[in-house]
Amino acid sequence: MAAVTLTFKDRAKAALANPSLKAAIERTAGTAEKNRTAAVSRFAEFEAARERGRAIKDHVIAHLGHYLEKFEKNAIASGAKVHWTQTSGEACRIVTGICKTAGAKRVTRSKSMLGEEIGLPHALDAAGLERVETDLAEHIVQLAGETPSHIVWPAMHKTREDVARLFKARHRQAPASGEVADLVASARRELRQKFLSADIGISGANFLIADTGAVCTVTNEGNAELTTTPPRIHIVTAGIEKLVPSIEHAFILLRLLVRSATGGDITQYTTFHCGPKRKGDADGPEEFHIVLVDNGRTRMLAQGLKEMLRCIRCGACMNNCVVYRQIGGHAYGGAYPGPMGSVLTPVFDGLAKSRDLPHACTLNGKCAEVCPVQIPLPSLLRGWRDRSWREGLEPSVARAGIAGWAFVARRPSLYRLAAAISVKWMRLFRKGGWIKSMPFAGGWTGHRDFPAPQRTTFIQAYKAGKRGEK
Amino acid sequence: MVEPNGPPQDAKPPRVGLFVTCLADLIRPQLGFAALKLLEASGCVAEVPTKQVCCGQPAFNSGATKAAAGLARQLIRQFERFDYVVVPSGSCAGTIKAHYAEALADDPKWLPRAEVLAAKTWELMSFLVNVRNFRPSGLSLQGTATYHDSCSGLRELGIFKEPRALLAAVEGLELKPLPGNDVCCGFGGTFCVKYPDISNAIVGEKAKAVEGTGAGLLLGGDLGCLMNIAGKLARNGSTVRVMHAAEVLAGMGDRAIGEED
Numbered sequence: 001m002a003a004v005t006l007t008f009k010d011r012a013k014a015a016l017a018n019p020s021l022k023a024a025i026e027r028t029a030g031t032a033e034k035n036r037t038a039a040v041s042r043f044a045e046f047e048a049a050r051e052r053g054r055a056i057k058d059h060v061i062a063h064l065g066h067y068l069e070k071f072e073k074n075a076i077a078s079g080a081k082v083h084w085t086q087t088s089g090e091a092c093r094i095v096t097g098i099c100k101t102a103g104a105k106r107v108t109r110s111k112s113m114l115g116e117e118i119g120l121p122h123a124l125d126a127a128g129l130e131r132v133e134t135d136l137a138e139h140i141v142q143l144a145g146e147t148p149s150h151i152v153w154p155a156m157h158k159t160r161e162d163v164a165r166l167f168k169a170r171h172r173q174a175p176a177s178g179e180v181a182d183l184v185a186s187a188r189r190e191l192r193q194k195f196l197s198a199d200i201g202i203s204g205a206n207f208l209i210a211d212t213g214a215v216c217t218v219t220n221e222g223n224a225e226l227t228t229t230p231p232r233i234h235i236v237t238a239g240i241e242k243l244v245p246s247i248e249h250a251f252i253l254l255r256l257l258v259r260s261a262t263g264g265d266i267t268q269y270t271t272f273h274c275g276p277k278r279k280g281d282a283d284g285p286e287e288f289h290i291v292l293v294d295n296g297r298t299r300m301l302a303q304g305l306k307e308m309l310r311c312i313r314c315g316a317c318m319n320n321c322v323v324y325r326q327i328g329g330h331a332y333g334g335a336y337p338g339p340m341g342s343v344l345t346p347v348f349d350g351l352a353k354s355r356d357l358p359h360a361c362t363l364n365g366k367c368a369e370v371c372p373v374q375i376p377l378p379s380l381l382r383g384w385r386d387r388s389w390r391e392g393l394e395p396s397v398a399r400a401g402i403a404g405w406a407f408v409a410r411r412p413s414l415y416r417l418a419a420a421i422s423v424k425w426m427r428l429f430r431k432g433g434w435i436k437s438m439p440f441a442g443g444w445t446g447h448r449d450f451p452a453p454q455r456t457t458f459i460q461a462y463k464a465g466k467r468g469e470k
Numbered sequence: 471m472v473e474p475n476g477p478p479q480d481a482k483p484p485r486v487g488l489f490v491t492c493l494a495d496l497i498r499p500q501l502g503f504a505a506l507k508l509l510e511a512s513g514c515v516a517e518v519p520t521k522q523v524c525c526g527q528p529a530f531n532s533g534a535t536k537a538a539a540g541l542a543r544q545l546i547r548q549f550e551r552f553d554y555v556v557v558p559s560g561s562c563a564g565t566i567k568a569h570y571a572e573a574l575a576d577d578p579k580w581l582p583r584a585e586v587l588a589a590k591t592w593e594l595m596s597f598l599v600n601v602r603n604f605r606p607s608g609l610s611l612q613g614t615a616t617y618h619d620s621c622s623g624l625r626e627l628g629i630f631k632e633p634r635a636l637l638a639a640v641e642g643l644e645l646k647p648l649p650g651n652d653v654c655c656g657f658g659g660t661f662c663v664k665y666p667d668i669s670n671a672i673v674g675e676k677a678k679a680v681e682g683t684g685a686g687l688l689l690g691g692d693l694g695c696l697m698n699i700a701g702k703l704a705r706n707g708s709t710v711r712v713m714h715a716a717e718v719l720a721g722m723g724d725r726a727i728g729e730e731d
Contacts, residue, residue: 009665016667322654326671360665362658362672363531364621379572385533398532398664406529406537409492410544412521419496433730434704443663447670448701451497451728458490458499459520466503 008356011331020159025328028156029319035263036316036370043259053256054374056249057310060241061301067210067243068292074213078275080288088118088348091293095120095202095235096127098289102233104129104199110217110224111135112204113151113313114239116335117348118295120202132194134223136187143170149329151336152261152315157328191223201227201285203273205238206257206312207250208290214274215290216250218258218267225271234273234285239293241309247272253312256372260314296347304383308343310373317367317377323360332357339367339377346384355393358384420460423453486514487552489545491562492524493693498727501693504720505558505594511720512604516556519548525557527565530573531659539573543580546570546587554601555591558716559692560623561659563593568626593623594716595691599632606719610641616648616685617715618676618699620692624652633691633715640718646683650676657698670702677702680710687726689715700727 006014015021040046060067072082085091099107107129109115121142124131133142137155141148143166148154155163164178167186175186203224207216215236217224228234244250258264277284300308318324318338329337334345334354342357358381367377388394408415429438430452437445444450456464486509490502502518509516526541545566549555557563570584598604615637623629637645656662656672663669676699680688688703688710690696700712711726725731 009667012665012668016671322656322672323665323668326668359661360668362621362654362656362661362669364654364658365625366621366652366654369625382531382533385531386535387533389533389535394533402529402532402534402537406526406534406541409523409526410540412523412544415523423496433728434701441663443666444701446666447705448673448698449704449728450701451697452730453497454499454731456499458495458502459518459522461499462502462518463520 006333008331008333008354008360011333012327012360015327015331020162021157021328022326024157024159025325028150028153029325032152032262032315032319036260036319037263039259039263039265043255046259049252049256050372050374053253053312053372054310056244056252057241057312057373060243060245061306061309064240064243064298067245068240071208071210071213071243072292074211075275075290076213078213078288079278080213080275080290083289083291084294085291086294088293088295091118091237091291091295092120092123094291095237096123096129098233098235098287099124099127099129099200102199102287104233106130106132106194106198107200107202108132108134108195108198108227108231109138109202110204110219110227111138111154112202112237113148113335114204114237114293115202116148117239118237118293120237132191132198134191134195134227135219136184136221136223139187139191140166143167147330147335149337150315150318151313151338151340157330195223195226196230198227198231200233200235201229201231202235202237203228205236205242207244207253208238208242209247209250209272210243211246212272212274214247214272216254216270216272218254218270220262220268222269225269228271228273228285229283231285233287233289234276235289235291236273237291237293239295240297241311253373257312257314260312260316260370260372300347303347305343305347305380307375308340308380310375311340311344312373313340314372316370316372317375320366320370322362322364322366339381340375343377343380343384351384351388351391352393355384355388358382358388416457416459419457423455423457426450426453427455480513483513483515484553486516486554486556487549488516488518489522489525489549489555489557489562489566490518491557491559491693493697494558495522497697498693498714500722500725501558501714501717504714504717504722505556507720507722508594508598508604508606508716509556511606512598512602514554514602517552522548525562525565526573527562527569528659530565530569535573538569539577539580542566542570542573542584546580546583550583550587553590554597555587556594556597557591558594558714559694560593560620560627560629561692561694563591564622564626566591593627593629593691595632595636595719596627596629598719599635605636605639606721607639609639609719609721610643611718611723612642613687614644614646614683614685615687615689615718616646616680616683617651618648618655618680618688618690618695619651620690620695621652621654623691629691633689636719637689637715643718646685648679648683648688650679655695655699657695659694662698669698673698673702677706677708681708686710688712689718691715696727704728
């Protein structure tokens with residue numbers, strides 16, 4: 001842990017000052033944005049699919065208890081062991097407990113944002129286990145001692161050159177060159193033996209299928225399959241909102257998920273894991289554990305954040321966010337960045353610690369426009385602002401500013417006087433038609449000129465009978 | 471019957487209340503007069519309630535919902551007597567149309583009044599095209615312009631074709647597409663002063679895109695966004711002129727934002 005706690009503004013400033021970050025963001029998120037737009041334009045029924053996707057998620061959320069019980073019953077029938085957990089700490093303890101009971105030394109993990117959310121990497125390290133991240137980007141992040149900066153591309157902030165340097169320093173056998181193919185070969189060499197010798201494999205879930213008890217994962221590298229199949233034990237950690245009634249529903253959401261995330265029609269690997277190895281199976285784990293995690297999700301229902309439980313973690317909101325595109329993921333300071341992260345992080349970390357996130361948004365609505373399950377992200381972010389105001393978490397300068405302005409604005413005669421004085425005052429600082437700097441306006445004039453007001457307010461001119469003539 | 475390219479021949483011309491917006495009132499009265507001129511040209515009787523202040527958007531978006539509700543009630547009281555309320559800004563019109571009902575959700579007395587007002591509130595250019603079937607005539611402006619679609623107008627109100635249809639009636643004016651026309655300029659109301667560094671990075675890209683079109687003029691429908699982009703262009707030493715589309719449409723396009731009066 002860093003000794004000094006940086007604020008959101010500090011982190012954003014550092015990100016803006018990083019010359020290679022912007023290029024890295026554009027290369028990944030910018031490309032994803034373009035590919036998504038192209039994929040959606042080829043998918044004639046996209047709007048109808050979006051509507052169905054939303055309806056499926058809303059239905060499940062409205063009947064969460066029913067589908068959770070159904071999923072548990074069917075998962076147990078398939079031979080899985082199901083664990084219910086309320087908090088992130090409890091979820092981590094269950095996972096490390098299974099590892100200890102099994103006498104495990106080495107665990108492989110395929111990328112799961114829920115794992116990041118509950119702090120599982122740290123918990124596994126703290127339990128003395130050798131943790132091997134098998135997603136290529138997570139492997140990079142692990143070697144660098146960092147955290148993911150995007151929910152689909154965790155190492156998005158790293159350039160190829162960064163990765164080449166990292167692998168050269170940290171791989172037992174250095175990559176042959178800095179070319180992508182050699183870097184991938186080096187990671188494969190480094191990871192292959194670990195895949196085969198791991199005691200336990202841990203994965204997340206993209207969907208939990210209620211009527212079969214199966215768990216669906218999607219990857220492009222095949223690492224989830226190598227994580228979950230060879231080891232003796234497979235542990236799934238999944239948020240309870242991942243439920244869908246049946247495999248047909250999962251496919252409707254998959255079509256939305258992959259196009260929204262990468263612009264592809266489907267991922268390279270879409271795998272349904274159902275129970276442990278059965279008699280006669282060639283391979284598969286002997287034990288199959290499913291750890292269901294609440295971690296604030298049922299609380300979200302009561303917090304007016306029900307729609308956020310629709311989220312299928314595609315990343316389109318961040319790829320299309322003007323703020324994310326400037327500052328990247330680490331500046332947000334939570335497991336999830338971008339618009340969806342700014343809604344979720346206050347749930348996990350508390351609003352007092354994260355009040356900047358819902359404010360650091362222009363409310364331009366692009367995220368809601370691209371969201372494949374129609375989450376009204378700007379409304380949810382404004383909801384946090386409302387709560388922050390009511391709970392007195394807003395800085396006193398902002399509170400006094402808005403309150404003072406509103407006091408005057410509610411008294412039209414006083415406002416007219418204040419407006420007339422403001423115009424005269426502002427005009428004192430003009431050079432030509434622009435104001436280059438002005439007291440209390442550094443936020444604006446630090447970066448841009450401010451247009452000098454015309455001679456009087458509109459209402460003054462209108463009352464004086466002017467009609468816009470010079 | 472609505473005549474093509476002309477305002478409807480009303481038995482009784484509609485009474486329109488012009489909500490000029492606090493920003494235009496304070497910084498750019500010219501925009502208010504342009505809006506008045508256009509409303510009258512489209513056959514309306516336009517009135518300006520002189521006690522009008524602000525729609526309350528800065529309070530609403532800051533989370534100060536009670537203060538926003540107070541300003542909403544004030545505006546409703548001042549404007550509900552009109553047939554229509556017209557606003558030369560997508561984001562202020564959007565606040566009235568899309569968010570007053572949220573701000574007054576817990577107020578059973580005012581909520582219905584908010585909903586009635588929302589239904590008759592229009593952004594200026596969409597009102598001229600969709601309600602008045604109006605196109606300006608006798609206008610000419612030689613040059614190329616590009617257009618920034620402000621986010622609230624575009625996404626909350628669905629305004630896209632209307633300004634283009636109106637500007638097509640200006641002789642000599644060539645409209646060039648702006649790459650990323652639907653991408654936020656980084657203004658975001660109080661966002662631009664709360665997070666100035668991030669806002670600056672965003673508007674820096676927008677200014678670059680505007681310059682990249684080669685157009686000499688940037689037009690839009692929201693003064694806040696236009697001031698932000700114009701201010702960045704000016705700081706960069708750009709020669710691109712910026713103004714509200716309504717000013718061009720009213721034949722009042724000789725003084726751009728930041729040009730001395």
